[in-house]
Amino acid sequence: MNAKNVMFDGYAAQYDEWFMKNDNLFASELKLFQKALGNIEGKRLLSVGCGSGLFESYIDCTNLEGIEPSEDMGKIAQKRGIKVISYSTIEDVDLADSTYDIIYFNGSSSYIADLRPAYDKCKRALKEGGRLVLLDVPKESAFGFMYLLGKSLNTYDHEFLDGAMPELPYPLALAASGVWHTTEEKIGILENLGFANLSYYQTLIKNPLYTNEEPEEVLEGYKSGGYVAIVAEC
């Protein structure tokens, strides 16, 4: 495993704290997460890059497994009731065929450069009719632009951004280590792999400066949101 794959080591506390301070933003993302997963009762789930299990702590984890390359993050997830089956990346883990009803990446695709082999592995691990759920900040969104600008300037504290930044932006190191993908790039990969019946949901429609004012609703579609879910069937 290379250093890039454990990039979240040392950031576990900062990551959770950021969501706790941006509580309305978190509430909006949590609504999207729950909407995209749908009814999970009796279903076997795998969270790829489960992190600290923050979102999972709001759903029933009985049949939920996780993989997570960062031990810092994964150990917190374990304490929150997630069965972490491997401290490794999706690229390195072995998954048995036709095992899961739902596999999801909540923010994890944004740290994986080559998505096709990762999604292909998940397709084989899903049961027939199973669902792959991808939730991310789209590269083309206002949040995506903000993170890419921070990454290229190596700071958010720049005159170009005066008056435009939210009070507590996502930690720069995590924004800068992201590999931000567009939603259409992911749609293209899913269609090419033979996934069907794609549906889309979005939240964080307001500009980042105003996102934490109040929780937002989940809307259908993917062309406006700062956090977007794609649901695809096997």
Ligand SMILES: C[S@@+](CC[C@H](N)C(=O)[O-])C[C@H]1O[C@@H](n2cnc3c(N)ncnc32)[C@H](O)[C@@H]1O
């Ligand atoms: C933005 S965090 C999301 C964590 C968690 N899913 C959540 O929603 O709070 C991205 C996670 O993906 C993990 N990750 C990075 N590269 C990965 C890879 N190649 N395979 C699996 N997980 C990866 C990171 O360690 C990190 O925990």
